[in-house]
Amino acid sequence: MSQTLTRSPLADEPAGPGRPPRGAARERQVSDFTTLTQRVQAAGLMRRAYGYYWSKLIGLTAAGLALAVGFVALGDTWWQMGTAVVLALLMTQIAFVGHDAAHRQIFVSGKWNEWVSLIVVNLFAGMGLGWWQRKHNKHHAAPNKLDADPDIAPGVLAYTPQAAEARKTRLTRWLATKQGWFFFPLLLLEGVNLHVQGIKRVLGRGEVKRRWVELSFIAFRLVSYFALVFLVLSPGKAAAFIGVQLAVFGLYMGLSFAPNHIGMPIVPPTVKIDFLRRQVLMSRNISGGRWVDTFMGGLNFQVEHHLFPSMARxxxxxxxxxVRAYCEQLEVRYTETSIAQSYRAVATYLNRVGRGGLDVWACPLAVQYRV
Structure with a gap:
């Protein structure tokens, strides 16, 4: 269930009995994240994990080459649909490494991180880094904030009742009431969308850093991929192979990113909130063991990732x-659910939004300062 923040937790209250002096609340909240950061740095948790990432880069590259050899050896058979599924899973794991590099989690050097992200995202995965990075940076700056976070901008899905009510036809308004059930099947198209948006951005008129590098990498990846598939498989099997690979890739990417924020509080454009609470209150963690870490590429620790985006996975x-203990100390709500519960929350929220139902959340910080 999502709620809407209705009052800025940074708003200063006048001094009086039972109230902090004017400005004291703001100063305390600004220092909250500084205190946490100092504790994290003292624990050595901002150190790089070179061994982990080099093993990922080498291992995933080797797996990709081995899969290509196996693909050629298996030949023109419908069993290659299984290869397409494996390739989709591999491409998603590669995309996770590109995400980490773009956040400068891997190396101290910004250039090293940039080139690894270009190679991994553009050359290995065939997607556009510039488009994704620009969009993703805006999301990190203002998660779940209306008119600021592109991830909740109106589109195929409506993330607010206002967006659902703005649907122009009776059919689209009715579809919005069921959008929670359509969401997961729609993810089968997300792989195509990710590629198309990246190509549109690199071919567009807007400024794109290293445009020709991105364009060359994407072109080489896509041409070689289609050439290999159509050389090994008959046209029908080749088309099916590409379709399965893109569908599974989109579904896997969506299942990894969707639980992170959908259904968490929505922030109106006029509300201001300090960094720690902005990142914690709008994010959802997914509980589970190491297999969940691997499946979701570390995105299951969404709260921690938003607080420390350059922290090694x-x-x-x-x-x-x-972080959990610190949030309890500050009485800041820290959300963590199982992966099944998160998917249920996503579907339920989207359906409620489509029907125009959305609870209003009175910010606990504002309430605290008014009492």
Missing amino acids: PNLRKVAPM
């Missing part, structure tokens, strides 16, 4: 208990 599990 292996350290997210280590820092989570510290």
Whole structure:
């Protein structure tokens, strides 16, 4: 269930009995994240994990080459649909590494991170780094904030009742009431969308850093991929192979990203909130063991990732208990659910939004300062 923030937790209250002095609340909240950061740095959790990432880069590259050899050896058979599924899973794991590099989690050097993300995202996965990075940076700056977070902008799905009510026809308004059930099947098209949006951005008129590098990498990846598939498989099997690979890739990517924020509080455009609460209150963690870490590429620790986006992925599990305890100390709600519960929450929220039902959430910080 999502709620809407109705009052800025940074608003200063006049001094009086039972109230902090004017400005004291703001100063305390600004220092909250500084205190947490100092504790995290003292624990050594901002250190790089070179061994982990080099093993990922080498291992995934080797797996990709082995899969290509196996694909050629297996030949023109419908069993290659299984290869397409494996390739989709591999491409998603590769995309996770590109995400980490773009956040400068891997190396101290910004250039090293940039080139790894270009190679991994553009050359290996065939997607556009510039488009995704621009969109993703805006999301990190203002998660779930209306008119600021592109991830909740109106589109195929409506993330607010207002967006659902703005549907122009009776059919689209009715579809919005069922959008929670359509969401997961729609993810089968997300693989195509990710590729198309990246190509549109790199071919567009807007400024794109290293445009020709991106364009060359994407072109080489897509041409070689289609050439290999159509050389090994007959046209019908080749088309089916590409369709299965893109569908599974989109579904897997969506299942990894969707639970992170959908159904968490929505922030109106006029509300301001300090960094720690902005990142914690709008994010959802997914509980589970190491298999969940691998399946979701570390995105299951969404709270910690938003607080420390440059933290190496292996350290997210280590820092989570510290962040959880600190949030309890500050009485800041820290959300964590199972993966099944998160998917149920996503579907339920989208359906409620489509029907125009959305609870209003009175910010606990504002309530605290008014009492």
